[in-house]
Structures are given as structure tokens and as C-alpha cells.
Amino acid sequence: MASVEFQNISKSFGAFVAVPDISFQIADGEFICLLGPSGCGKTTSLRMIAGLETPSSGRVMIGGRDVTYLHPKDRGISMVFQDYALYPHMNIADNIAYPLKVRGEQETKRHARAKEVADVLKIGDLMKRLPSQISGGQQQRTSLARALVYPSEVYLFDEPLSNLDAKLRLEARGFLNHLQRDMGMTAVYVTHDQAEAMALATRIAVMDKGRIVQFAPPIEIYRRPATTFVANFVGNPPMNLVPVEASIGEGALHLRADGLQLAPIALTDAIAKAAKSGRMTLGVRPEHLRIAEPSDRNVVSGDLFANENMGPESLVTLERGDNGRVTARIFTDDEIKVGTSVHLSFDQKHITLFDDTGARIPAADER
Amino acid sequence: MQKKAQNIFVRRTVFAAAATFLGTVFALPLVWFFFAPFNARAELGLAIPSPFTLSNFATVFQxxxxxxxxxxxxxxxxxxxxxxxxxxxxxxxxxxxxxxxxxxxxxxxxxxxxxxxxxxxxxxxxxxxxxxxxxxxxxxxxxxxxxxxxxxxxxxxxxxxxxxxxxxxxxxxxxxxxxxxxxxxxxxxxxxxxxxxxxxxxxxxxxxxxxxxxxxxxxxxxxxxxxxxxxxxxxxxxxxxxxxxxxxxxxxxxxxxxxxxxxxxxxxxxxxxxxxx
The missing domain is CATH 1.10.3720.10 (MetI-like)
Known part of the structure; x- marks a missing residue:
């Protein structure tokens, strides 16, 4: 296992700049998720660690060694591909044992090792089959077994679960989490699924347009999203963002928007500074909203847009005129009965404020 | 209803006849190709060899x-x-x-x-x-x-x-x-x-x-x-x-x-x- 470091990496494809300039460090034993929408540069970054792309400038270090221009085979890495890339002409045993074959391991030994790994992944009885003769979930585990058969310094995952159906994805995610706890491997995992990132990562790098917007542990990303982009990307459903007019009066912050009734908020230096622009964004997580009376203190009101019963929870969405929707996630066993107009209330300690550039304003209890 | 079924029958018959004719046109040279070599008196016309003989091949091999x-x-x-x-x-x-x-x-x-x-x-x-x-x-x-x-x-x-x-x-x-x-x-x-x-x-x-x-x-x-x-x-x-x-x-x-x-x-x-x- 080893650390990974990006030093001022940039990557362009012709005139298109995929990654303008990123630097980060991954410590030994960390499981890092690169999270972002498609085209944000996360896969390009991963491929630069793998050596499948060469950076336009900057350096890639693995275990303190400069590998920027090394061939993939000399980097001590394993990788799981989104399409699994199983060799269609080799059976499962040969597929899994291929990393050992290219290292000159003799056939009986490498097949024995492949069988060991396959047994752990519960595909040990498929060794004689061809990739086209097994299911998608089994193909995914085969490609995982191939990555694990030989000890690597860094394990790379390129959206390995995105081709699985929902149930198998949950199962595979749980297994990966278990594996990480078991092996303590250094891993870089690319995904656009925030739930995968939250479940697996020790730290998440949220990327947008080739830049890392926030690089922090999952709970930090969830509780204190650095920008409205992160807030809108993480959480299911994501954080409700309400554009508000901000003004200062009687030593407190007043926020106004259609359908919003909010008690004045205590001032801090940061809030006072951000309020000068007159515009802010108010963020509240759906799970912090509850059904309320119109007379409650902190309330957002509107017409009922949707009421989705998910079993343990219900998603109630209201529409505030033309100004967007607010979704509440309400945990109850009972079916929720709401009229045509809905009122949702929340505690002030659960709100997040963003300034007019979309950056989070630190709360009062932070430095 | 009856008329429609009849119509389909006629159309299929005509199609089958046309297909048979075309198939024959293409098949005949092939049939000649496999019969003629075994016929000691083969000509450009199609004929079933009688008797079958390998004498043509014997001459060719020489x-x-x-x-x-x-x-x-x-x-x-x-x-x-x-x-x-x-x-x-x-x-x-x-x-x-x-x-x-x-x-x-x-x-x-x-x-x-x-x-x-x-x-x-x-x-x-x-x-x-x-x-x-x-x-x-x-x-x-x-x-x-x-x-x-x-x-x-x-x-x-x-x-x-x-x-x-x-x-x-x-x-x-x-x-x-x-x-x-x-x-x-x-x-x-x-x-x-x-x-x-x-x-x-x-x-x-x-x-x-x-x-x-x-x-x-x-x-x-x-x-x-x-x-x-x-x-x-x-x-x-x-x-x-x-x-x-x-x-x-x-x-x-x-x-x-x-x-x-x-x-x-x-x-x-x-x-x-x-x-x-």
C-alpha cells in the first residue's frame, strides 16, 4: 500500500481542458472517492494515476515515487473498469490469473491463487466458464478478483458498480466496504453516485469542471458542504436550496423569499459581510423538515406538488409559486395526509447559508 | 374473408413459382459442375453421367x-x-x-x-x-x-x-x-x-x-x-x-x-x- 499525490496536474485534449490544475494528497490506506457529474474530470484524473493518460503538466507520485511518465505496468496498481473489460476468449480462471501470468507465475500456482480469490468472492465454481456465460454481477466480481489477485500499492475503480442493477449494486457496495475494512487498501474510486461515495469513502473529493470543490470526510461533506454545488450533489434527495433576499436590521439577519417565514438570525462577522450583497441562498436538508402549522416559527409554505410514500419514509414536495420546490423527507409509518397547501418547519440550527457566490458562510459555532 | 384468403394463396403461389425459376437458373450450372467431371462424354448440356467414371480425373492427373x-x-x-x-x-x-x-x-x-x-x-x-x-x-x-x-x-x-x-x-x-x-x-x-x-x-x-x-x-x-x-x-x-x-x-x-x-x-x-x- 502506498500514498498517492497529484502535484499541479493539468490535462488538455486538444483545445478542451479536462483538468485545469489540481493538487491533492492521499495517505496510505485511504479510500478516496472522486465524486462529480459526468465530464467533471474525475475519470481523467483516475486514468492519470493509472498511467492510461499522461498529464499535460504536473507530476503524479505513488508511494513518494514520481510515476508521471511510467508505463501502467510499472506503477504497482490494479484497476477495475466500468465495462469490466474481461477478456472474452479466456475463461474466468485465466481472466483472474492474468496479472500473475504476465509476471511469469506458473500455471498451477496462478490458478490456485485465482481460485482462492474467486472463492472469497463466491465465483469459485465458475472458473471454467467464459465471461459471456456468466451474469453481470458475476462479471463484476470477476473483474474485482482480477484486481485483487496480485497485491498492488493502489487500487483504482472506475465506476465499477454503475452497470449493475440497484439490488446488486447495494450488495457489491457492502462487499467493497467490508473489503476496505479488511485489507486497509489505498483506493481511488470514481463515481457519480453520491450514495456510493458516502458509503465507501474515508474522504470524498467533490469535483466540478475539472476542479476539486471540496475534499473532506463524507460526514463533513454532508454537514458542511463548501458550496451550493456540493450541497446540491450530496444527499438523496439533495439539500433544498432557496434563494433569499438578505438584509440586516435590529442586530439580526432577516431573510425573505416567497412562502418563507423565518425568525431573525443572530449576526456573525461572516454573515454581516455576506449580507452586504443582499443575496444569499438558504439550505435545509429534506430530513430536517417536518409537517407544521402555518403559525410555527420557521416555516416554508406552498402548494403540494408530490407526496411519495417510500415505505419507511415519505417524500413530500411543495412548490413555492414559480420559485422552485422544497422537499421534505418525513420518517413515519403512517401515510401522510396533507391538503393542497403544505407547511414545512425546521430548526434554525439545521440551516446552512451560502453567500452570493455560492460559498458556505461559516456558522456561529465555527471559527 | 374468403376472397382475401384466396388472394394470399395466389400471391404465394406466384412468388413460389418465381423463386423456383430463379433458383433453377442459378442451380443448373452448379449441377453441371458436379456431374460433368464424372461423365466421359460430357458436353455443355446437362446430362446425368452414365456410367459414373473417374477417367477424366485420371487424364487430368497425368x-x-x-x-x-x-x-x-x-x-x-x-x-x-x-x-x-x-x-x-x-x-x-x-x-x-x-x-x-x-x-x-x-x-x-x-x-x-x-x-x-x-x-x-x-x-x-x-x-x-x-x-x-x-x-x-x-x-x-x-x-x-x-x-x-x-x-x-x-x-x-x-x-x-x-x-x-x-x-x-x-x-x-x-x-x-x-x-x-x-x-x-x-x-x-x-x-x-x-x-x-x-x-x-x-x-x-x-x-x-x-x-x-x-x-x-x-x-x-x-x-x-x-x-x-x-x-x-x-x-x-x-x-x-x-x-x-x-x-x-x-x-x-x-x-x-x-x-x-x-x-x-x-x-x-x-x-x-x-x-x-
């Missing part, structure tokens, strides 16, 4: 020139196929996988010229080039000219085939620890193989059946391929000796049929590309 010609055809076709197969695979792989600027244009221009090179229009320049190279009257001359003529099309077919194969195959081999060469031979080549087989069969059939190029580039009887030697079964007046011609034609066509059967049995003319995702 014609050493014609027998040597079959071997020559084999040498030239095999040589051409090996050259086209190997060169086209390597070139198509490079054209598909490496970022060469203008690689599309290169392929199309070559493709355009290839129809000229193996065509009769370029026969004079080809003859002059081969003559200047001192290769007139050698197997190598025939092999090289065919390779030059067939390569662009072979490259074009194979490049399309390789383009359709995900790069992640070779990439996964390389991150697994393979050198580019290992990745090519262990992973890419086996996946491309069905495409190579198609190109090889196509090239073999092309060279095997070609008359003009060996006829012009070769001088001595002992190098002529079967496509030229078949004229030794014409009388001096230029009329075909139908019995021997039919027997020799059957022998001449057997290697091609055998190749198709072999390939179909070993590989099955099918493409297996990526796994469904």
Missing part, C-alpha cells in the same frame, strides 16, 4: 503442368495471405489505436488507389516496376503485387473491426502488468482474430481466382498458377475440352471450399466483440 500449377496457386495464395494478414493486422491496429493525425485520410486514399493497383489499368506500370526490380517470372512478384492491391481493403475492414473493440481490453491488460506487446498478443490479437479470419479468407479467394496478374508477370510454365493452367485444357483451335476442363475445375475449386468449411468449423464466421454492458 497433365504435370496442370498439377504443378495447383501447387503454384497454393504457394502464391498462401504467400499473399500471410503477407496481407500480418501486415493488415499490424497496420490496422496502429491506425485504430494510435493518435496519428490524418489517419482517416491515409486509409481512404490507399483504398482508392488499391482498386487501381490490382486492376488492369495499372498493368503496364506494374509490369515495369516488377521488371525494374528484376522480379519478373518469380512467385515473389505475384505475391507482392497481390499484397499491395489487397492490403488497403484488408486494412480498412480490420480497422473498422478493431475500432469497434473497446480499448479497455488492452488497458486492463496493461494495468494488470502487461507490456504493450503482451497486451497485443494476449488480449487484442485473440479478440481481433475473427476479423483477421475474414480478411484471410477474402484474400485467399481473391488470389486463388485471379488470372491477369500471374499471366502477365510470369513466363515459365513451371510457375503458372491453376487459373492460367486451366487453358491447357483448350484445344489448339481454342475450343474447350469439356470433360477435362470440368474435372480440373472441380479440383481447382476444392481448396476454396475446404477453406470455407475449415474456417466455418474452427471459427464460425461470426464476430465476437465486447461483452454486453
Amino acid at each position: 497433365n504435370t503442368f496442370a498439377m504443378q500449377a495447383l501447387l503454384n496457386s497454393l504457394i502464391q495464395a498462401a504467400g499473399g495471405v500471410v503477407l496481407v494478414g500480418a501486415a493488415a493486422t499490424l497496420a490496422a491496429y496502429a491506425l485504430s489505436r494510435s493518435p496519428i493525425p490524418g489517419k482517416g485520410a491515409v486509409t481512404y486514399i490507399l483504398l482508392l488507389f488499391s482498386s487501381v493497383v490490382s486492376g488492369s489499368a495499372a498493368m503496364v506500370p506494374i509490369f515495369l516496376i516488377i521488371s525494374a526490380a528484376g522480379l519478373i517470372d518469380t512467385h515473389l512478384a505475384v505475391i507482392l503485387v497481390f499484397a499491395g492491391g489487397l492490403l488497403p481493403t484488408a486494412m480498412f475492414i480490420l480497422r473498422d473491426f478493431i475500432d469497434a473493440i473497446p480499448r479497455s481490453y488492452e488497458e486492463s491488460a496493461m494495468v494488470a502488468g502487461a507490456s504493450p506487446l503482451q497486451a497485443f498478443f494476449d488480449v487484442a490479437l485473440p479478440v481481433i482474430r475473427p476479423g483477421i479470419v475474414v480478411v484471410v479468407v477474402w484474400a485467399f479467394v481473391n488470389i486463388w481466382g485471379s488470372f491477369l496478374i500471374p499471366f502477365i508477370l510470369l513466363r515459365s510454365d513451371k510457375l503458372m498458377p491453376a487459373s492460367v493452367a486451366i487453358y491447357s485444357f483448350y484445344s489448339e483451335a481454342g475450343t474447350p475440352i469439356v470433360t477435362l476442363l470440368a474435372a480440373y475445375s472441380l479440383i481447382y475449386s476444392l481448396p476454396v471450399i475446404a477453406l470455407y468449411l475449415l474456417v466455418n468449423w474452427k471459427f464460425g464466421f461470426r464476430f465476437f466483440g465486447g461483452i454486453k454492458s
Whole structure:
């Protein structure tokens, strides 16, 4: 296992700049998720660690060694591909044992090792089959077994679960989490699924347009999203963002928007500074909203847009005129009965404020 | 209702009759092709041999020139196929996988010229080039000219085939620890193989059946391929000796049929590309 470091990496494809300039460090034993929408540069970054792309400038270090221009085979890495890339002409045993074959391991030994790994992944009885003769979930585990058969310094995952159906994805995610706890491997995992990132990562790098917007542990990303982009990307459903007019009066912050009734908020230096622009964004997580009376203190009101019963929870969405929707996630066993107009209330300690550039304003209890 | 059913019946009958007629037109020469060689008095008309005889074949086998010609055809076709197969695979792989600027244009221009090179229009320049190279009257001359003529099309077919194969195959081999060469031979080549087989069969059939190029580039009887030697079964007046011609034609066509059967049995003319995702 080893650390990974990006030093001022940039990557362009012709005139298109995929990654303008990123630097980060991954410590030994960390499981890092690169999270972002498609085209944000996360896969390009991963491929630069793998050596499948060469950076336009900057350096890639693995275990303190400069590998920027090394061939993939000399980097001590394993990788799981989104399409699994199983060799269609080799059976499962040969597929899994291929990393050992290219290292000159003799056939009986490498097949024995492949069988060991396959047994752990519960595909040990498929060794004689061809990739086209097994299911998608089994193909995914085969490609995982191939990555694990030989000890690597860094394990790379390129959206390995995105081709699985929902149930198998949950199962595979749980297994990966278990594996990480078991092996303590250094891993870089690319995904656009925030739930995968939250479940697996020790730290998440949220990327947008080739830049890392926030690089922090999952709970930090969830509780204190650095920008409205992160807030809108993480959480299911994501954080409700309400554009508000901000003004200062009687030593407190007043926020106004259609359908919003909010008690004045205590001032801090940061809030006072951000309020000068007159515009802010108010963020509240759906799970912090509850059904309320119109007379409650902190309330957002509107017409009922949707009421989705998910079993343990219900998603109630209201529409505030033309100004967007607010979704509440309400945990109850009972079916929720709401009229045509809905009122949702929340505690002030659960709100997040963003300034007019979309950056989070630190709360009062932070430095 | 009744009328509609009748209508369909009439239409199907007419269609079946037309199809039968067309099928017969195409089948008759083939039937002749398989009957005539065994008929000691075969003519251009169709006749069931009575009795069946192998005497035509006995006479053909005594014609050493014609027998040597079959071997020559084999040498030239095999040589051409090996050259086209190997060169086209390597070139198509490079054209598909490496970022060469203008690689599309290169392929199309070559493709355009290839129809000229193996065509009769370029026969004079080809003859002059081969003559200047001192290769007139050698197997190598025939092999090289065919390779030059067939390569662009072979490259074009194979490049399309390789383009359709995900790069992640070779990439996964390389991150697994393979050198580019290992990745090519262990992973890419086996996946491309069905495409190579198609190109090889196509090239073999092309060279095997070609008359003009060996006829012009070769001088001595002992190098002529079967496509030229078949004229030794014409009388001096230029009329075909139908019995021997039919027997020799059957022998001449057997290697091609055998190749198709072999390939179909070993590989099955099918493409297996990526796994469904």
C-alpha cells in the first residue's frame, strides 16, 4: 500500500481542458472517492494515476515515487473498469490469473491463487466458464478478483458498480466496504453516485469542471458542504436550496423569499459581510423538515406538488409559486395526509447559508 | 374473408413459382459442375453421367503442368495471405489505436488507389516496376503485387473491426502488468482474430481466382498458377475440352471450399466483440 499525490496536474485534449490544475494528497490506506457529474474530470484524473493518460503538466507520485511518465505496468496498481473489460476468449480462471501470468507465475500456482480469490468472492465454481456465460454481477466480481489477485500499492475503480442493477449494486457496495475494512487498501474510486461515495469513502473529493470543490470526510461533506454545488450533489434527495433576499436590521439577519417565514438570525462577522450583497441562498436538508402549522416559527409554505410514500419514509414536495420546490423527507409509518397547501418547519440550527457566490458562510459555532 | 384468403394463396403461389425459376437458373450450372467431371462424354448440356467414371480425373492427373500449377496457386495464395494478414493486422491496429493525425485520410486514399493497383489499368506500370526490380517470372512478384492491391481493403475492414473493440481490453491488460506487446498478443490479437479470419479468407479467394496478374508477370510454365493452367485444357483451335476442363475445375475449386468449411468449423464466421454492458 502506498500514498498517492497529484502535484499541479493539468490535462488538455486538444483545445478542451479536462483538468485545469489540481493538487491533492492521499495517505496510505485511504479510500478516496472522486465524486462529480459526468465530464467533471474525475475519470481523467483516475486514468492519470493509472498511467492510461499522461498529464499535460504536473507530476503524479505513488508511494513518494514520481510515476508521471511510467508505463501502467510499472506503477504497482490494479484497476477495475466500468465495462469490466474481461477478456472474452479466456475463461474466468485465466481472466483472474492474468496479472500473475504476465509476471511469469506458473500455471498451477496462478490458478490456485485465482481460485482462492474467486472463492472469497463466491465465483469459485465458475472458473471454467467464459465471461459471456456468466451474469453481470458475476462479471463484476470477476473483474474485482482480477484486481485483487496480485497485491498492488493502489487500487483504482472506475465506476465499477454503475452497470449493475440497484439490488446488486447495494450488495457489491457492502462487499467493497467490508473489503476496505479488511485489507486497509489505498483506493481511488470514481463515481457519480453520491450514495456510493458516502458509503465507501474515508474522504470524498467533490469535483466540478475539472476542479476539486471540496475534499473532506463524507460526514463533513454532508454537514458542511463548501458550496451550493456540493450541497446540491450530496444527499438523496439533495439539500433544498432557496434563494433569499438578505438584509440586516435590529442586530439580526432577516431573510425573505416567497412562502418563507423565518425568525431573525443572530449576526456573525461572516454573515454581516455576506449580507452586504443582499443575496444569499438558504439550505435545509429534506430530513430536517417536518409537517407544521402555518403559525410555527420557521416555516416554508406552498402548494403540494408530490407526496411519495417510500415505505419507511415519505417524500413530500411543495412548490413555492414559480420559485422552485422544497422537499421534505418525513420518517413515519403512517401515510401522510396533507391538503393542497403544505407547511414545512425546521430548526434554525439545521440551516446552512451560502453567500452570493455560492460559498458556505461559516456558522456561529465555527471559527 | 374468403376472397382475401384466396388472394394470399395466389400471391404465394406466384412468388413460389418465381423463386423456383430463379433458383433453377442459378442451380443448373452448379449441377453441371458436379456431374460433368464424372461423365466421359460430357458436353455443355446437362446430362446425368452414365456410367459414373473417374477417367477424366485420371487424364487430368497425368497433365504435370496442370498439377504443378495447383501447387503454384497454393504457394502464391498462401504467400499473399500471410503477407496481407500480418501486415493488415499490424497496420490496422496502429491506425485504430494510435493518435496519428490524418489517419482517416491515409486509409481512404490507399483504398482508392488499391482498386487501381490490382486492376488492369495499372498493368503496364506494374509490369515495369516488377521488371525494374528484376522480379519478373518469380512467385515473389505475384505475391507482392497481390499484397499491395489487397492490403488497403484488408486494412480498412480490420480497422473498422478493431475500432469497434473497446480499448479497455488492452488497458486492463496493461494495468494488470502487461507490456504493450503482451497486451497485443494476449488480449487484442485473440479478440481481433475473427476479423483477421475474414480478411484471410477474402484474400485467399481473391488470389486463388485471379488470372491477369500471374499471366502477365510470369513466363515459365513451371510457375503458372491453376487459373492460367486451366487453358491447357483448350484445344489448339481454342475450343474447350469439356470433360477435362470440368474435372480440373472441380479440383481447382476444392481448396476454396475446404477453406470455407475449415474456417466455418474452427471459427464460425461470426464476430465476437465486447461483452454486453
